[in-house]
Amino acid sequence: MTQFLQALVNGTSLAAIYALIALGFVIIYKSTQVFNFAHPALMLLGAYWVVYFATVVRWPFWAAVLMAAGLAALTGVIIERLTLRPMVGKPVFAVAILTIGLNTVIMIIALNLLGISARPVGDPWGLRFFTFEFLGGSLNIAHRQVAALVTAVLLVAALLTFFKYTRFGLAMRAAAFDQEVALTQGVSVTAVFAASWAIASVLAMVGGVFLGAPPGLDRSAAFVALKALPVIVIGGLDSISGALVGALIVGLAEALTFTYQPQHAEFLGRDFAQVVPYLVMFLVLLVRPYGLFGTKEIERV
Amino acid sequence: MRRRPGLIADYRSDTAILRNNVQRFWFTVLIVALVVLGLGGTIPLVPGLVDFSLKGDLLLLGVSALFASIGAIGLNIVTGYAGQVSLGHAFFLGLGAFTAAVLGGTEVTRQVFDISTGQSVEKTVLVGYGLDMIIWLPAAGLVAALVGLVVSPIAFRLKGLYLAFVTLGLVFLGEHVFREADAYTGGAGIGRETAAASLLGFRFDRPGEVFGVSLSRQQKMFFLGLILLVVMALVAKNLARSRIGRALAAVRDRDIAGEMMGINLARYKMIAFVVSSFYAGIAGSLLYAAIGRIEPSSFNLLLSIRYIAMVLIGGAATVAGSIMGAVFITFLPRIVKWMAGLWIFGFISESPTGGFPNLAQVEQILFGGLIVGFLIFEPLGLYGIWIRIRNYWKAWPFSY
Numbered sequence: 001m002t003q004f005l006q007a008l009v010n011g012t013s014l015a016a017i018y019a020l021i022a023l024g025f026v027i028i029y030k031s032t033q034v035f036n037f038a039h040p041a042l043m044l045l046g047a048y049w050v051v052y053f054a055t056v057v058r059w060p061f062w063a064a065v066l067m068a069a070g071l072a073a074l075t076g077v078i079i080e081r082l083t084l085r086p087m088v089g090k091p092v093f094a095v096a097i098l099t100i101g102l103n104t105v106i107m108i109i110a111l112n113l114l115g116i117s118a119r120p121v122g123d124p125w126g127l128r129f130f131t132f133e134f135l136g137g138s139l140n141i142a143h144r145q146v147a148a149l150v151t152a153v154l155l156v157a158a159l160l161t162f163f164k165y166t167r168f169g170l171a172m173r174a175a176a177f178d179q180e181v182a183l184t185q186g187v188s189v190t191a192v193f194a195a196s197w198a199i200a201s202v203l204a205m206v207g208g209v210f211l212g213a214p215p216g217l218d219r220s221a222a223f224v225a226l227k228a229l230p231v232i233v234i235g236g237l238d239s240i241s242g243a244l245v246g247a248l249i250v251g252l253a254e255a256l257t258f259t260y261q262p263q264h265a266e267f268l269g270r271d272f273a274q275v276v277p278y279l280v281m282f283l284v285l286l287v288r289p290y291g292l293f294g295t296k297e298i299e300r301v
Numbered sequence: 302m303r304r305r306p307g308l309i310a311d312y313r314s315d316t317a318i319l320r321n322n323v324q325r326f327w328f329t330v331l332i333v334a335l336v337v338l339g340l341g342g343t344i345p346l347v348p349g350l351v352d353f354s355l356k357g358d359l360l361l362l363g364v365s366a367l368f369a370s371i372g373a374i375g376l377n378i379v380t381g382y383a384g385q386v387s388l389g390h391a392f393f394l395g396l397g398a399f400t401a402a403v404l405g406g407t408e409v410t411r412q413v414f415d416i417s418t419g420q421s422v423e424k425t426v427l428v429g430y431g432l433d434m435i436i437w438l439p440a441a442g443l444v445a446a447l448v449g450l451v452v453s454p455i456a457f458r459l460k461g462l463y464l465a466f467v468t469l470g471l472v473f474l475g476e477h478v479f480r481e482a483d484a485y486t487g488g489a490g491i492g493r494e495t496a497a498a499s500l501l502g503f504r505f506d507r508p509g510e511v512f513g514v515s516l517s518r519q520q521k522m523f524f525l526g527l528i529l530l531v532v533m534a535l536v537a538k539n540l541a542r543s544r545i546g547r548a549l550a551a552v553r554d555r556d557i558a559g560e561m562m563g564i565n566l567a568r569y570k571m572i573a574f575v576v577s578s579f580y581a582g583i584a585g586s587l588l589y590a591a592i593g594r595i596e597p598s599s600f601n602l603l604l605s606i607r608y609i610a611m612v613l614i615g616g617a618a619t620v621a622g623s624i625m626g627a628v629f630i631t632f633l634p635r636i637v638k639w640m641a642g643l644w645i646f647g648f649i650s651e652s653p654t655g656g657f658p659n660l661a662q663v664e665q666i667l668f669g670g671l672i673v674g675f676l677i678f679e680p681l682g683l684y685g686i687w688i689r690i691r692n693y694w695k696a697w698p699f700s701y
Contacts (some may be wrong), residue, residue: 101672228467278470
């Protein structure tokens with residue numbers, strides 16, 4: 001029983017991280033029609049700035065996060081302006097491939113800055129746990145896991161409020177709905193593009209910080225970020241609530257597999273939990289080709 | 302007509318593979334040049350100034366480029382001609398490579414001490430049947446094609462980005478299977494020897510005399526690759542200009558309109574996937590047979606992206622473009638190495654560990670930058686550049 005609860009706790013905190021990264025994908029996709037494969041690299045670069053300011057310059061952790069958020073937003077805006085603006089109106093897939101190219105370039109820079117070994121992010125949580133003893137077992141909840149969940153919930157709530165109640169949020173929703181109509185209504189679509197890249201980049205950075213929290217940040221974090229892909233595909237590419245549900249599904253599926261597969265289905269091999277998100281994605285797409293909450297494309301000839 | 306060889310008056314000559322005498326001439330020149338290169342000769346690119354020959358490691362790169370071209374043509378059939386973006390090409394290459402390795406490779410056994418009986422027993426560590434190339438080469442293609450057939454129903458249901466993600470998931474699942482099936486693949490980080498390239502007793506993997514000319518192992522592989530590439534390229538070209546090719550183009554350009562005209566979408570998407578996987582299987586088996594060793598984790602997302610880059614940089618929906626792209630991407634490490642020797646690029650450090658932009662990093666950055674650059678400035682790829690140069694000189698000195 002405690003083992004099961006432990007898996008649920010781990011899954012939920014994993015889901016919080018996936019949700020942060022996946023939200024960035026969805027925001028960029030919704031407002032700019034760009035599918036951003038460069039997200040893992042942006043995450044790594046953003047999280048590196050936290051590592052740099054917190055452990056090299058030795059600023060307080062929160063100041064480092066704020067500074068990194070500023071730099072991450074700036075990086076997002078610059079990338080959008082330089083490489084994606086010329087591609088407005090080009091086929092979605094050409095742009096997606098372009099972001100793969102971007103990913104390789106940014107990744108090289110980020111990995112070079114980061115170095116080979118895992119770097120501590122200078123977080124205040126460390127390896128401390130809340131431990132609960134009951135039913136003959138103990139349930140360990142790391143401070144980091146709680147922090148990840150709380151941060152994700154706060155950020156998501158803040159974003160949803162922003163989209164729903166602010167003027168600029170409305171402009172972003174209008175641009176996501178129809179760029180040309182939004183333009184004619186006086187919405188600055190370029191500002192919307194810049195803002196969505198900045199927001200997504202910051203979200204990825206925060207996700208990266210939690211990924212790197214106790215063991216340290218290294219290149220493997222980029223592979224974890226790639227698992228945000230099944231998350232958003234399960235939820236539907238253009239649905240924010242879908243991304244949250246997808247994150248929960250993938251996080252729990254992965255944590256449960258991680259806990260039970262080695263004992264009960266050993267033939268599936270080591271690290272099977274790592275590919276479970278992709279399996280879930282296959283199954284969901286076979287039943288619902290546009291994900292759980294995605295808009296079905298209606299085409300005319 | 303006899304006096305106007307350039308005039309195209311009917312559909313037959315419009316769709317001919319080599320449309321006029323100029324093309325026929327240069328195609329012959331190219332083949333002769335490749336044969337000379339394969340025999341170890343030197344081609345003067347600019348007579349007296351720049352020579353080119355395939356010596357040493359360049360020969361292995363040349364062999365790899367030929368087989369990679371077959372793989373790139375395969376990806377181009379599904380992505381360029383049929384417009385179904387597949388990020389799963391690495392998986393099909395891997396299937397071909399491992400099928401060949403299992404069928405054509407040698408069995409490895411090890412003495413294992415059995416505790417219960419107290420005797421040591423022979424245990425198979427790696428499965429290998431040691432079959433001839435005439436079996437493992439088609440089998441590699443067929444196994445990949447069969448898996449392509451199984452996957453294609455998903456492709457029929459999905460479109461665009463969703464299809465790209467499913468094929469991307471395929472790579473991750475495939476990588477996992479390759480890593481875990483260590484009786485067949487050798488396991489992660491270890492790998493295994495590949496199939497012995499022996500065709501009905503003729504050894505491509507040993508140096509020897511052919512028609513009185515003594516050839517090295519790689520030279521033999523080069524000619525095998527050249528012959529196969531010409532055959533596979535002609536087959537692809539023919540496919541593209543047949544009924545199937547026109548149907549694929551319709552699926553790519555406007556699938557619903559195509560369906561209205563009576564094109565069975567499921568059928569043609571399936572054909573595209575199966576043919577593409579077959580090419581990938583053949584390419585994978587021979588590519589790694591030329592290198593000699595394969596390792597499961599090399600069939601990752603990066604390899605798929607390399608092939609996508611070949612198709613995009615070369616030119617989507619062109620066979621010549623796929624070949625140009627494959628050759629270019631395969632030779633990219635060499636080009637970077639050559640660049641590092643020039644004084645302008647003196648900042649590139651040649652040691653693998655020291656300095657920020659070392660060779661591998663510059664190669665990666667150039668690779669990413671080229672994808673970005675080609676998509677923004679020349680969506681038709683190298684083939685498009687070639688067409689523009691050709692048209693410029695055709696009309697020279699008049700601009701129209």
